[in-house]
Amino acid sequence: MNLRSIVQAVEICGLCLVVAFSCLPAWAQQDFSKVEITTTKVADGIYMLEGAGGNIGVSVGVDGVFLIDDQFAPLTEKIVAAVKAVDEGPIRFVLNTHWHGDHTGGNENLGEAGALIVAHDNVRRQMTVEHFFELWDQKVPVSSEGSLPVVTFLDAVTFHLNGDEIHAFHVAKAHTDGDSMVHFRKSNVLHTGDVFFSGRFPFIDVYTGGSLAGVIAACDVALELADDSTKIIPGHGPLSDRADLLAYRSMLQKVHDTVAPMVRQGKSLEEIQAAEPLAPLVDGWGGGFINAEQFLGLVYQQMAK
Numbered sequence: 404m405n406l407r408s409i410v411q412a413v414e415i416c417g418l419c420l421v422v423a424f425s426c427l428p429a430w431a432q433q434d435f436s437k438v439e440i441t442t443t444k445v446a447d448g449i450y451m452l453e454g455a456g457g458n459i460g461v462s463v464g465v466d467g468v469f470l471i472d473d474q475f476a477p478l479t480e481k482i483v484a485a486v487k488a489v490d491e492g493p494i495r496f497v498l499n500t501h502w503h504g505d506h507t508g509g510n511e512n513l514g515e516a517g518a519l520i521v522a523h524d525n526v527r528r529q530m531t532v533e534h535f536f537e538l539w540d541q542k543v544p545v546s547s548e549g550s551l552p553v554v555t556f557l558d559a560v561t562f563h564l565n566g567d568e569i570h571a572f573h574v575a576k577a578h579t580d581g582d583s584m585v586h587f588r589k590s591n592v593l594h595t596g597d598v599f600f601s602g603r604f605p606f607i608d609v610y611t612g613g614s615l616a617g618v619i620a621a622c623d624v625a626l627e628l629a630d631d632s633t634k635i636i637p638g639h640g641p642l643s644d645r646a647d648l649l650a651y652r653s654m655l656q657k658v659h660d661t662v663a664p665m666v667r668q669g670k671s672l673e674e675i676q677a678a679e680p681l682a683p684l685v686d687g688w689g690g691g692f693i694n695a696e697q698f699l700g701l702v703y704q705q706m707a708k
């Protein structure tokens with residue numbers, strides 16, 4: 404290889420790096436070496452891990468380790484270490500709540516290490532096609548073969564593990580078109596995936612079938628399952644309870660009831676933005692990675708379709 408081709412190779416690698424990073428939403432473009440994984444005990448044998456990206460649910464016990472979501476590939480080693488700190492058992496299953504890279508990024512590493520990756524049919528389908536997030540002007544390439552879920556389901560699947568019934572079930576067209584929530588029936592714990600962004604405006608992936616009405620309907624399913632002592636692991640945000648979910652659902656309903664009539668009247672996004680319909684909600688809900696303007700834009704785009 405002469406000097407010219409070495410320079411070209413380096414340039415191409417640099418480009419690959421830029422492309423690889425541009426696949427992630429802006430909030431995910433960070434230095435993973437600085438990320439620390441924190442572990443919160445949720446119930447006996449159930450933990451929540453926080454690092455970068457979606458919250459991870461962990462079930463440990465005699466039957467081995469069951470994971471819900473796995474954040475980003477560069478974090479796998481740290482995630483595995485955090486799991487090992489609570490249980491030595493092998494990671495046998497990973498259930499993806501939906502296809503986004505901050506929930507499926509560790510699939511390939513964990514699959515290679517022996518875990519079986521499970522998800523709704525549409526998670527695998529969405530991972531096999533290219534996407535474009537207009538909101539961040541970012542392309543999401545097709546996922547590698549090794550990161551795809553090996554077992555997929557249409558409605559629901561139950562894992563009989565660690566003394567619990569871990570029931571994963573699909574909720575239609577909510578955050579995406581392939582969301583699952585995971586209910587630990589005996590331990591009274593619910594992982595909502597990104598249907599629930601606790602205490603903040605959510606990202607609704609209107610590019611792959613998500614909708615505000617669908618998120619509200621999925622919240623209702625979760626509220627029906629939960630009681631006052633249910634521990635709720637949201638897709639993003641701190642460990643929560645039914646009251647937190649109810650407050651979030653009320654916020655979403657307010658947004659729906661304010662914006663939907665304006666869209667029906669044929670107002671443009673610019674006209675709706677000028678009326679600042681989400682302004683009264685910014686104080687309580689505007690602190691996440693989706694601000695009021697972005698949230699309004701997503702809601703408008705989906706409603707005006």
Ligand SMILES: [Zn+2]
Nearest residue numbers: 501503578597
């Ligand atoms: Zn998501």
